[in-house]
Amino acid sequence: MDFGPYLLLASLEGAVGAAVLALTALGLSLVFGVMRIVNVAHGEFYMLGAVIAWWVTSMVGGHPALGFVAAMVVSPLIVGIAAAAAERLVLRRLDYDPEATIVATIGLLYVIQQLALSTYGADARPVAAPIDFRVQFPWFGYSGYKLCVIGASAVMMLAVWLVLTHTRVGLMMRATQHDPETARAFAIPVDRVYAGVFAIGAMLAALGAVLIVPIQQAHYLMGHDPLLLSFIVVIIGGLGSLRGTVLAAVIIGMSDGIISVFFSPTLAKILATLLVAFVLVWRPAGLFGARPA
């Protein structure tokens, strides 16, 4: 294959990665933006989403699409409930102290990982794609499902944006983000907003995982890389800035995909992590963030 088509293939792979990364990182960014806490267990909510998706699709018989649609509904729902419970039982009692929250979510990470290992096991298991067709380019055929992932992710991000900017719930979230004290004075149930935001953040990660699971297999350790990449994206995009997060996810996801095709993936990751560390050192507000972190 020539360089041109090869680059196109690498870009497509990068775009699929970027689409899922954007959804996952958006969840982390939302939680950080509104609640000012770092959720270290975010990658485990992603893993949980994938594992539940496998579980749902294996229960539902018939056409793979049936099971997949069921997974798209059930998986984020269960993950959202689990996240809301964790928020109620643990984070709220810590008063959202940033450092105590980090320690508690590290604990949560281990608990969820062990739960998955003990019930689901250490095997990686595939989920059948809901649709099966190939888009034929002049040089190679490409999975139609992967193209759908890009579209689905874009639609969901648009939905999040619409909810945030055009609904009452979104207004409450933005008000809480802006100033929790004043929001409370205006009778906004800040406590419930926090629980909701934490659940929505986890659900976005679960949705990203359901989308990716027909491409990658579900595995109990799969949350590690998305967590680090989401951190990277949220930082580069500017802590708390949703638009920056999506933009950074596209840049990081695309370049990660392209660099991994042409160079060693390990080297790509070393460069990416170092780059992020240096961005944070010199631009603590991130590349696109206006507010100081």
Place this chain on the structure above:
Amino acid sequence: MSRAVGLHIAVLAGLALAQFTLPEYHHGNLARIMVLAAFASAYNITFGYAGMLSLGHAMFFGAGLYAAGLAAEFGGIAAPGGLVLGVIAGALMATVVGVLALRTTGVSFMIVTLMFAQAAFLTVLYFGEWTRGDEGFVIASDMRRVLGLDLADPATRYWAAFAVFGAVMLGSLAVARSSFGRVLAAIRENEERTRMLGYDVFRAKLMALAVSGAMAGAAGAAYALLFGYVGATFASIQYSILPLLWVLTGGAATVLGPFLGTLLMFYLIDVSSSFTTAHMMIVGFALIGLILFFPKGILGTLRERVVPWLP
């Protein structure tokens, strides 16, 4: 001699004597615990006294581990030299990381240290030809000798672990009782006020990181040389989280807390492994439970209620 110094010397004396009474299995465990406790004490300097939440200490432990391991494997440098190299590697790495990472504070500092540690871990994997990556390598037994004594021998190993832990613990005690330690505590309580009082906050934090890095490097080198194995696992994020757990359990900003925490968590996992393999669950619930109900840890709570003089 104050009762604080007396207490610490009594603990060390107890540890020195314990080896003659302990059964073989616990004897071996205690040697391992002392080396890991040295690592936890190193973490305590930055997290406990200076209040910096780092998630990158595995890279300092790993620096010591690989400095000693690679020096033995490729340089033919035996145990005492390896330990010195480990201390230097840990301190150097901490200083370089500190100069960069200390431009940030709080959550950003945690993420920057995490990123640097991840880059260091991936670097170990990338140079797999020499480091053997995840699989790791075993240090040749003729490199594990000090003054003609074999470090693989349980008694020698215990004394060596005891020496490393004793040095680190007395170092921590010296830091805690010095004016430097008080400046660190002041930074932890209120960084702005400390700066306003005229202290060089950046310098104090960098010093704390360098001291912590040197101690962690010593622990890493000792771990490699005493137990003879060097692998990438010891540089992974798990080894940044474990010292946090140990210090939180025992009590942050107490000199004996890291040892107590390491001892308890080691045996909690050891005992529980006879009826469950769910170690991560125990670690997870321990972290959540501690931060919810005992944020000061065992000795921190004791100091608050019973023994206010505990350093």
